[in-house]
Amino acid sequence: MPQNQTHGADQPDIAGPTPKSQRTKMVKSSDDNENKILAKKLKDSEICVPIVYGNIAFWLGKKASEYQSHKWTVYVRSSTNEDLGVLIKRAVFQLHSSFNNPMRVVEGPPFELSESGWGEFEIVITLHFHGDVTEKPLHLYHRLKLYPEEESGSLSMKKPVVVESYDEIVLSEPSEGFLARVQNHPAVIMPRLPSGFALPPVPMEDINSGKRGDTKNHPLSQWFTNFSEADELLKLAAARQQVQAHIARLRRQLSLLDGQQQLKSASDM
Amino acid sequence: MDAKDILGLPKNALPIQEKKSKPPKETQRKPDGISREVYALTGGLAPLMPSVDVNQLKRKAQSENEKITWQWLPFTNSARKDNLQLYHWVRVVNGVPPTGDYSFAKYNKSVDVIKYTDEEYEKYLVDPAWTKEETDRLFDLCERFDLRFTVIADRFPSSKTVEELKNRFYSVSRAILIARAPSPGDVIVHPLVKEPYNVSQEIERKRALSMVLSHTKQQERRDVEVLAEAKRISEARKTAKAAEEPELPVMADSGHDVTDRAAVAAAADSISPTPSTQFPSATTANPVSETASVVASLRMLQVYLRSYALEQMVQAASSSAGLRTIKRVEQTLQDLGVNLKPKVPTRAVCAEHLELRKEILTLLSLQKQLQYKEAEGSSYRDGSYAETPGTPPPKRLQRAADLDRTFTPDSLSFGGERIGKRDQKRKGPGRSEAPSSPAQSKRPRKYKASE
Numbered sequence: 260m261p262q263n264q265t266h267g268a269d270q271p272d273i274a275g276p277t278p279k280s281q282r283t284k285m286v287k288s289s290d291d292n293e294n295k296i297l298a299k300k301l302k303d304s305e306i307c308v309p310i311v312y313g314n315i316a317f318w319l320g321k322k323a324s325e326y327q328s329h330k331w332t333v334y335v336r337s338s339t340n341e342d343l344g345v346l347i348k349r350a351v352f353q354l355h356s357s358f359n360n361p362m363r364v365v366e367g368p369p370f371e372l373s374e375s376g377w378g379e380f381e382i383v384i385t386l387h388f389h390g391d392v393t394e395k396p397l398h399l400y401h402r403l404k405l406y407p408e409e410e411s412g413s414l415s416m417k418k419p420v421v422v423e424s425y426d427e428i429v430l431s432e433p434s435e436g437f438l439a440r441v442q443n444h445p446a447v448i449m450p451r452l453p454s455g456f457a458l459p460p461v462p463m464e465d466i467n468s469g470k471r472g473d474t475k476n477h478p479l480s481q482w483f484t485n486f487s488e489a490d491e492l493l494k495l496a497a498a499r500q501q502v503q504a505h506i507a508r509l510r511r512q513l514s515l516l517d518g519q520q521q522l523k524s525a526s527d528m
Numbered sequence: 529m530d531a532k533d534i535l536g537l538p539k540n541a542l543p544i545q546e547k548k549s550k551p552p553k554e555t556q557r558k559p560d561g562i563s564r565e566v567y568a569l570t571g572g573l574a575p576l577m578p579s580v581d582v583n584q585l586k587r588k589a590q591s592e593n594e595k596i597t598w599q600w601l602p603f604t605n606s607a608r609k610d611n612l613q614l615y616h617w618v619r620v621v622n623g624v625p626p627t628g629d630y631s632f633a634k635y636n637k638s639v640d641v642i643k644y645t646d647e648e649y650e651k652y653l654v655d656p657a658w659t660k661e662e663t664d665r666l667f668d669l670c671e672r673f674d675l676r677f678t679v680i681a682d683r684f685p686s687s688k689t690v691e692e693l694k695n696r697f698y699s700v701s702r703a704i705l706i707a708r709a710p711s712p713g714d715v716i717v718h719p720l721v722k723e724p725y726n727v728s729q730e731i732e733r734k735r736a737l738s739m740v741l742s743h744t745k746q747q748e749r750r751d752v753e754v755l756a757e758a759k760r761i762s763e764a765r766k767t768a769k770a771a772e773e774p775e776l777p778v779m780a781d782s783g784h785d786v787t788d789r790a791a792v793a794a795a796a797d798s799i800s801p802t803p804s805t806q807f808p809s810a811t812t813a814n815p816v817s818e819t820a821s822v823v824a825s826l827r828m829l830q831v832y833l834r835s836y837a838l839e840q841m842v843q844a845a846s847s848s849a850g851l852r853t854i855k856r857v858e859q860t861l862q863d864l865g866v867n868l869k870p871k872v873p874t875r876a877v878c879a880e881h882l883e884l885r886k887e888i889l890t891l892l893s894l895q896k897q898l899q900y901k902e903a904e905g906s907s908y909r910d911g912s913y914a915e916t917p918g919t920p921p922p923k924r925l926q927r928a929a930d931l932d933r934t935f936t937p938d939s940l941s942f943g944g945e946r947i948g949k950r951d952q953k954r955k956g957p958g959r960s961e962a963p964s965s966p967a968q969s970k971r972p973r974k975y976k977a978s979e
Contacts, residue, residue: 486872491870492876495866499884513894
């Protein structure tokens, strides 16, 4: 698993604040102005990056020893397997203290870590974003799972244990520079921009240049879960309908009772 | 000795023995620096270690080269004006009596009461409510009694309140000060000039103080309640304002303080309806302000997870609900087949989830209302009518049992997944959130039994 990637994939397509050194020849005031514009935040809008994080664990079978019974990979990927390097600068996986160098830093996509071991524990994944996104890191918590649910099922060397969680990274009030940088990137769900709003165009990244950070052709991609919101939406909509019908019924009953009581009090008098 | 007597041992031998033994013992016993009785406290033996080092003790006489005598001498007190000469014992050292004033003379402090001349009075101090004699008398008393106005008020010939006397005194002093000052700038720092005596305020303050002092316990409790309520209202207002306009915190605070103080004062004085009218508006404003504040806090985070955002919103929406209600909401969600935390928290899913939770809260509150209404109605009915409780009670019973589990999976018919018999084991596709079937099947059986 490539872990020592440079930022090569990121540099070419960053327009805006970073390549200042290239522009020293230009008039400084316009440069600053442009930086200011790109640093300006877009209020009341948010960028959404759907991600999936989790682990895949293979039992080593014959090669398993007491302390190395499983080979597992913990990772953070885009839910549509796109390149997350556009957003994330590096990911830090904090492992159990019994591991050598428990703090593992992954400097570029794909953000994953493979190890071998025998125990299940909580891994803290800290995502550090690029400068124009935000300075604050984000923490994800994932419990490493090696052993399958059903105890009856025998450990299979071929079929791994897969636990994935879906979530979305929400960036509120993103800077225009960042928006410009990612406006056409497939990993990112762009917000609805105010009408007449124009972002400075960015040269599209040459797909074949540099290393690809997406996980579409990842060796483990066959085990990835496909998360779809449709199922959940359906359930929620049905549930809401039920509740609303119930509410309407109760409201009718209440008004009926009110009417009855009023009548009674009137007749009492 | 007595013991031996009791035992009846011959006395003869003993006295001789004792007499012989006593003297040597007594000479042994004779202590050096402490009395016999004290020595006996230690048990008649010398202490193993000296308890107090004798050298540590202070020597009474500082040094032996001074000759100290005590003499009965006269003295004068500078604090007295009549040159009265009294006598007292004086410690004389080497024949030299002590010099200096009477040691207690320095404690004779007095207040500087201003003295005005008649012309000054004519020019600055004429007042319709006060004659010159009264003012003079007042000042005289002030000086005599060191501005102890309660005493002065007692002694004042015509009856004037303490506040009136104070007012006159301070305003006269102030006028004189200003008049005598070479330039206004000199006296502006004087406390009298800077903060003049305010009669009405003083009267009000004293009245309020006496009221507070004379509060009964009940009134105190009420005050505490009102203050707590006012605090809650002001905080609710503050969060609402903070969510809306983050640039105006200071002004909003001061504005709220004023209105809150007014509310508290009004409540403290008499039973006023203002706090109660504030309550309904506060409670209705709360849900809106809470979600607004959550949104604001999320914005501050800049980057966050959607699942986290949903958690916060859910908490905010159910903040006014008790623990039981929250548990019931979760139970209802489970009955409906909805995950308590969405597995795919996209924006749309989270929004729907939140709305669903809010609707369930509304549903539960409606159910409660219905319960109360029915209870009211039934008690009313029982009191005034002698109807045989035919159909109403069983219905009520069933509805009461219904309330806890409105959506028993029996009554659900969506998705085609949960059909028919209660005893069938349920396992949703790949998901294990199906509630335990035995528990459910018991409930419907209960209904049947009561009917």
